[in-house]
Amino acid sequence: MLDWRQIDTVLLDMDGTLLDLHFDNYFWLEHLPKRWAELSGISVAEAKQQLEAEYQELNGKIEWYCLDYWSKRLSLPITELKREVMDKIQMRPDTPAFLTALKNSGRQVILVTNAHPDSLSLKIERTTLASYIDTLVSTHEFGVTKEQQELWQQLQQRFGFDPKRTLFVDDSLPILQSAQRFGIGHLLAVANPDSQKPSRAITEFPAIEDYSVLLAGIKGAANGSVISE
Template sequence: MPTQLPWHQIDTVLLDMDGTLIDLHFDSHLWQQLVPERYAERLELPLAEAKARIDTCYHAVSGTLDWYCVDYWSQTLGLDIRALKQEILEKIQWRPNAIPFLTELRAAGKQLVLFTNAHPASLSVKEARLGLASHLDLMVSTHELGWSKESQYCWQALAERLAFDPARTLFVDDSERILQAAADFGIGYQLAIQNPDSQQRPQQIIRFPAIHDYAELLPLSR
């Protein structure tokens, strides 16, 4: 799909964090490798069995706030997730050309809002590492709203908190399911990220315009 956007019709840009502004590799490594390894060590299990048990736990709460909750997983798995994150801070990296993209959006007068399902503890770790707030007007974790972005209740809660016109808003995310939730709410424009994890193969996006690199959108005035 083409990636040209009618910027003159867009006042607000809502941006996901993990896989959208930040390389998803940090989270992929944490949840798919480090957590299973430490869980296997704690219970003295073969790694394959540990992964199978954890995957069952993951699927049980997929799409809910618990799936994104550091405290939930610390309690469920008996691991200090906050401490594990501190071991791999070097993996927290911007996606290519994210900063130039944000810089141009700000220069064009767009309202820039980070809108993430990440737990506030996860958000604070990444903010401390990258200085996210300096590039944005506001950062909102769905944990503050009580629902994940998959739910229409979450979008309703955001509309009560944030002054924006959904029809003149662009939402950027790496999940088609969440992009569809935004469209269902009435967000005017959606943009998908094809390669949220730099270490994995790109995903196939069917329903929405998609990009590999923000450079594809620059300059905004072209």
């Protein structure tokens, strides 16, 4: 699946890639509409309809991921509302072993998320991600998202990685396509980002459902072995 001898840097998405996307789907599609309906006096069904229409309009833009934007737009304390259901924030069960193998391999490993810094902080508080990854980046630092080429240009300038010798893992196909356009040499999709939903059939990129299939290759390449997957 991957030739780890050709990979020096690993860029990792967070939600749906290292963490179970169920929390985010539940919050944005269920919890937030319910709480907004309570405040505004409209029905939950109407709140869902209005919010989902706005989500579609802003999809891929920095505003979609910005908690400050939604707090102002809805007059709601979004971060506090996330805390109400933060028990749903969970790492994927296959994530710890995967991150441990990457860390032990000596490769440069960078988390790159479109999540707002407050959301990133909440998830770092709730999980052990920070114990595995030294460099955690929110694209809000750059003012552009992973869907945009400007983000990849700025990332490469900051960290100095060779795109051809870089692996990027994400659950979003449009974002993987953006990375591909930039020239990232190795791309991997996550087929099952939400544990409460069935896996997706992905044909555009190599895809996995469990990181355990990668562990032997990571360790073998680190030890100088030739392992074909």
